[in-house]
Amino acid sequence: MTTTTGTDDGRDGRDDRTELARLLPPATGFALPPGRHEHHRERLMNQIDHDTAASASAPASAKDRAPARPRLLRPSFLAPVTALALAGALVAGYSAQGGGQAPAQAGTGASASERAGNAQPVALVLNRISDAAAKSDAGPVRDDQFVYVRSQVQDGDLTGGTLVTGPLAEREIWYAQKPGPQKKLGQIRQDGETFPINAELGDTDGTREGVNRPTYRWLAALPTDPQRLLDHLTALTPESDTQEHAQAVFDQIGHLIRETVLPPETAAALYKAAALIPGVTEAPGAVDAVGRKGVGIARVDARYSWRSEWVFDPETLAYLGSRTFLTADTEIGGKGALLSADAVVKRDVVDEAGVRPQD
Numbered sequence: 001m002t003t004t005t006g007t008d009d010g011r012d013g014r015d016d017r018t019e020l021a022r023l024l025p026p027a028t029g030f031a032l033p034p035g036r037h038e039h040h041r042e043r044l045m046n047q048i049d050h051d052t053a054a055s056a057s058a059p060a061s062a063k064d065r066a067p068a069r070p071r072l073l074r075p076s077f078l079a080p081v082t083a084l085a086l087a088g089a090l091v092a093g094y095s096a097q098g099g100g101q102a103p104a105q106a107g108t109g110a111s112a113s114e115r116a117g118n119a120q121p122v123a124l125v126l127n128r129i130s131d132a133a134a135k136s137d138a139g140p141v142r143d144d145q146f147v148y149v150r151s152q153v154q155d156g157d158l159t160g161g162t163l164v165t166g167p168l169a170e171r172e173i174w175y176a177q178k179p180g181p182q183k184k185l186g187q188i189r190q191d192g193e194t195f196p197i198n199a200e201l202g203d204t205d206g207t208r209e210g211v212n213r214p215t216y217r218w219l220a221a222l223p224t225d226p227q228r229l230l231d232h233l234t235a236l237t238p239e240s241d242t243q244e245h246a247q248a249v250f251d252q253i254g255h256l257i258r259e260t261v262l263p264p265e266t267a268a269a270l271y272k273a274a275a276l277i278p279g280v281t282e283a284p285g286a287v288d289a290v291g292r293k294g295v296g297i298a299r300v301d302a303r304y305s306w307r308s309e310w311v312f313d314p315e316t317l318a319y320l321g322s323r324t325f326l327t328a329d330t331e332i333g334g335k336g337a338l339l340s341a342d343a344v345v346k347r348d349v350v351d352e353a354g355v356r357p358q359d
Contacts, residue, residue: 137264153343177215292313
C-alpha cells in the first residue's frame with residue numbers, strides 16, 4: 001500500500017495528525033503494555049495517512065465539492081486510542097481494593113520480608129530461562145533485514161465505559177533494522193489490513209534505534225551485566241504518575257522479549273535483570289493468549305491492581321506469550337478481566353517487509 005503525507009493543495013498531512021492529537025483527550029490514568037499502545041497508535045495514524053492519500057487521489061470534480069481532508073475514522077481504529085484516555089478518568093476513582101478511595105501508593109503490596117522470600121525462587125527460575133536463552137542460535141540480523149513476528153493477540157477496549165476484551169486476532173509485524181533515523185519503521189498486518197509503521201510522533205527526521213525501536217544492532221550493544229542493564233533500562237523508561245516505575249520497566253523488558261530477535265547474551269542478561277526488579281514472582285499456572293501453559297513470571301502493579309505475566313515453554317523455556325489482567329474488582333471490570341494477551345506463533349528474519357518466512 002502506498003501512502004502520502006500531504007495533499008495536492010500543498011498542505012502537509014502532518015497538520016491533520018496534529019489536529020487530531022489536540023482533539024483527543026490525554027491518556028492520564030491508564031496504560032496498556034507498550035507494544036499494545038504503539039500498535040493502536042500506529043493503526044490510527046496510518047489510517048489518517050491512508051485516508052489523506054485517498055482524498056488526494058480522488059477525481060477533480062469530487063475535490064471541488066468538498067475540501068481535501070481525512071474523513072472521520074472508523075470506530076475500530078479510534079476506539080482503542082480514546083479508551084486510554086477514558087480509562088484514566090475511571091481508574092483514578094478506585095483503590096487497589098476496589099473502593100472509592102485514591103489509588104494505593106507504590107510499594108504497599110508485599111512486605112519487604114515477603115519480597116525477599118520470593119526473590120530466591122524467582123531468581124532461580126529466571127536464571128534457568130537465562131541459561132536457555134544464552135544457548136540460543138538466534139541472529140545475527142543484518143541492517144537491511146526485517147524481524148518478523150506473528151502472534152495471536154487480544155486487546156481490551158474501554159470506549160463504552162467498561163472493559164470489553166476483543167476476540168483473538170492474528171497480527172504480523174515486520175520491524176526494519178536500518179540504523180539511524182527512519183521514517184518507515186516496518187509494516188503491520190491485522191484484521192485483513194496492512195499498514196506501514198511510521199516514525200514516532202514528533203520525530204520529523206525519523207526515529208532512531210533505541211528502546212522504542214530496538215534493532216538487533218542496538219540490542220547487541222546493551223550492557224550484559226544484569227545490574228548495569230537494569231539501571232540502563234530504568235533510566236530509559238519514563239517516569240509516570242499512572243504506573244509504578246518498576247512495573248513500567250518490567251513491561252518494557254517484556255516488550256523487548258516479545259517483539260524482537262534478541263542476541264543470546266542480551267537475552268540472558270535481560271532475564272537476570274528482570275530477577276532484580278522488586279515484586280517479580282513466579283506465576284504457577286500461567287497461560288498465554290491461546291491457552292498454552294508454561295513457566296510463568298509475573299509482577300503486580302499495586303497502584304491499579306493489574307498483573308503482567310510472561311509465559312515460557314515448560315521444556316525449552318522459550319518465550320510463549322503474555323497476559324495482563326485485573327487483580328481486583330474495579331469500576332472498569334471485575335477481578336480477572338483481561339486487559340491484553342498475546343501468543344507468539346512465529347518469529348524469524350526476512351529480507352523484505354510484507355513477505356512471510358518459509359515454514
